Structures are given as C-alpha cells and as structure tokens.
Amino acid sequence: MIVKNNLFPGGVRRALTMSYDDGMEYDYRLVEIFNRSGIRGTFHLNSGRLGEKERVRPEDVAKLYKNHEVSVHTVNHPYLTQIPDAQVLEEILEDKERLEELCGYPVRGMSWPFGACTDHAVDLAVACGMEYSRTVEATGEFDLPQNFMKWNPTAHHDGDLKGLWKRFMEREFEQQLLFYVWGHSFEFDRNQNWERIEEFCSMAGGREDVWYATNIEILDYVQASRGLRFSRNRKLVYNPSAQNVWISVDREPVCIGAGEFRKL
Helix, strand or coil: CCEECCCCHHHCCEEEEEEEEECECCHHHHHHHHHHHCCCEEEEECHHHCCCCCECCHHHHHHHCCCCEEEECCCCCCCHHHCCHHHHHHHHHHHHHHHHHHHCCCCCEEECHHHCCCHHHHHHHHHCCCCEEECCCCCCCCCCCCCHHHECCCEECCCCHHHHHHHHHHCCCCCCEEEEEEECCHHHHHCCCHHHHHHHHHHHCCCCCEEECCHHHHHHHHHHHHCCEECCCCCEEECCCCCCEEEEECCEEEEECCCCEEEC
16 A cells, blocks of 8 residues: 655645735735636735835735735845844744734744845744745745745746746646745836736636645645654554645545544
8 A cells, every 4th residue: 555645635736826025016916816816825014014105005904815825024124134133033023913913813924035044044033933934046846845944936927937837737746746936016017027927827727636825824734744643554544633634545535634543
C-alpha cells in the first residue's frame, strides 16, 4: 500500500494563491477581478497609511477583502532591517492590532516591506506572532515551503505567467504543486497593463482541479497534513487537527476527517 501526503482539499494536487502589498486604491479593481474568477489571495496592508491619497479606506477593509485574507505589511512601510528592534516590534504588532480591529479576526502573517528580510528580522516577526512571511524572491517553481517564515513566491505578475501556468498544469509528478503570484496593484495602473492580470485570472480561475486559497489557508492545511499520525505499517492514521486532510492511498484520494482515527 502506497500512502502519500500529496493532496489539497477536494483531493486535488494543485493550488493557486495571490499576494498583494500596500493596500492601494487599485485593490478595489483587483479584488473584483479575483472575485469574478473565483481566485483568492492575501492583501498585506500598511494600517498607518489607510485612508490616505490613493489608499484603501479603513472603513472598507472588512467588506473589500471579505473573501480574501488581510495580513501585516507594517504600519508605515519602513526597512525593517534598518531600524531598532523595538521599532520593528512596534511596526509589526501595531499593524497586526489595527488590522485585526478592522477585519475582525486574528492576523497571523506578513510580507516584508521592500523585501528587506534577515534571519534576525524573522526571529522578531515570530516573536510578534507571525506564522508566515512572504519574500520577494521569485523561484519560478511550485514547491511548498519547508519554512513558511521564508516563503518565496513562484513569480511576480510581470513574469511569464502564461508559460509558468502551462508548465504548472502539465507537470505530472505525484506531489502538491503551489502557484504563488505576488505584486502591487498600483503596478497595473502605472504600467497600463491591467489586461495581464485579467487574462491570467480568466485562464487560471474556475477550475475544479485547482484549490484557490489564501496564504493562511495554505499554511493551516499544510501544517494539518504534515501533522497526520501514521502507524508503523501506515494502515492506521489519525488526524489530530481541526480540519479535513486529503491523502492518496494507492493513488486514490482519501479524506481523513478532522479528529478522525481511520484504518486504511
């Protein structure tokens, strides 16, 4: 019997997530495009700049990002590697608190302003309760991160999304594949290329063989999947988590329910 932890919810092997920074007013249009295509993502906001010129209004945060995730991007968008530790803590913790008041749930992840990240900065972010942090180091690959505090995306939206998506969908290895796109919504307006993201979402959205998820949903699911407990001969499995987890048994999808003990 061959057992693999290689499936996302619904028994699919592929997932797509989007990640956008700063909370600019162009998020209104971007969210509409995502919602139309059934695509979901994470929006990393600077709470100290909400309501300023060309920024999302704070009173709109809960409604605008309802089907997505709100995440930390610091209060004022400084280089976290160039300020005192106490200020780093303030920037992350205050942003987390303000965003939680606006969106109504615990905010658990972040992206790095200017992409500036060091091991020490990661330690400080973990101390603030961050469970993942996205970098700007695009890999061109579809692997899940081993360390979610150094989560590298697949590509910036100005990359070869069409070519990458073709490779993503054609890849036949029996493993979980994650396509992760990041960027800033203002770039579409500045570069006058909104058609780029509209075409991608039209191509990638609405598929039954892809799981569309936010950053935190992917983290929670992968941790639950990695947390399954198997017997020595893998004929018994226990899911101690609070969510269903899908595995493959002799290449057939099997759902292990939340809290379920099951004989395979």
